[in-house]
């Protein structure tokens with residue numbers, strides 16, 4: 606939480622502000638410092654805050670392959686299929702050599 610105790614500048618959750626991307630939380634931020642602990646706890650248990658925590662944890666970990674173009678994925682699949690066939694062929698050759 607960050608902010609100022611004055612009514613004009615309520616305490617706001619930096620994480621939610623970052624992922625929400627707007628200043629609307631300023632309207633719902635904490636201005637009552639007597640009950641700040643309860644309000645922070647309630648906010649940290651809210652679905653919106655938990656979603657933002659997950660968004661932060663997943664930041665930069667999204668599988669890039671899922672975002673590749675269709676053509677690039679097809680080329681990658683063809684290449685992987687060639688590698689699989691070559692591996693099978695090599696395995697059979699090795700098996701033949703073992704028998705000899």
Ligand SMILES: [Zn+2]
Pocket residue numbers: 618619620621622648653654657
């Ligand atoms: Zn939050």
